[in-house]
Amino acid sequence: MTQAGRCIGHSINMLGIPTSLLASVEFNENPVPLHIHGTREANSSFFSMLAKVPSLSRAGVVFQDYMSLLFGFEEEQRQGTDASGRRRFRSSYLRLLQDWGFDSNHPQGAVLKGWVESRFGIFPTYHKSPLEGLLTPAWMEYLEEKMTSRYHNNCIFLQLDLLFEFCQFALERFVAPGSRHLRLFRGVDRLDELRLGNSGIRQGVARLNNVVSFTDSREMAGQFGSYIIETRVPLVKILFFNELLVCHPLRGEAEYLAIGGDYQVRISS
Secondary structure, eight states: OEETTEEOBOSOOSSSSOHHHHTSHHHHHSOOOOOOTTHHHHTHHHHHHHTTOOSHHHHHHHHHHHHHHHHTOOHHHHTTOOOOTTOOOOOOHHHHHHHHHHOTTSHHHHHHHHHHHHHHOBOOSEESEEOOOTTSHHHHHHHHHHTOGGGSTTOHHHHHHHHHHHHHHHIIIIIOTTOOEEEEEEEESOSTTSEEOSSOSSEEEEEEEEEEEEESOHHHHHTSOSEEEEEEEEGGGEEEETTSOSSOTTTTSOEEEEEEEEEEEEEEO
8 A cells, every 4th residue: 555655544444445456546446435333323213304405505504413413513503613712612513624824723623634544545745745664753743633632522524424424425416426536726835745757747646635735716726825636536436525515614715625535736836
């Protein structure tokens, strides 16, 4: 499970597909549906109800109502903001999205990367600095932050499981039925976050972080960095997109969150 001698992830995951295949360019070119073991089965009545909803906007409201009921969110957390006053902090998928938008290298970013590692088996390649090995100081800091108890007090991984499954339902039902890929862009100022293969800097295979932000607008990507990464992302690897929910903290950024791994990319400046 290596590219240029680097391990890509754990030998097992929660999807029933070898991690080395899941993270490969070959999988990206020929994707198959992905489902986190047990998530839809444990919430079968909810997904049966979703199947009867006529629109994406209505489905998003139903999803957020269900999450609020299941995980006990206060109203402000349902809108993606902090609990006020002296109320006890309860981890929320919306708060994680909000903090990811501010800085993906905060502890909340480590939690999201840790969820991908747990469910998809793919190691992160960058958190504050390149992650070159499991026993390095950078990896130890990532490990400490991803396990921060403050963000694990409300079954945050189960929340993210449901977010992913809802996103897959929405893409298949409302957004892109019958489609397999989206062409997306990412703006960066430095290329040290990428694990570039041997095909050159402008076009070839790059190892992206295990969760990556993209946009569907090349112009918007250019606002976030002097280098623009362009690639085809399988719909089955998308965790979140801008229109998925009516109320969320990333609105206005045309953002997509996708599972990483090895991608065929074109880099321009």
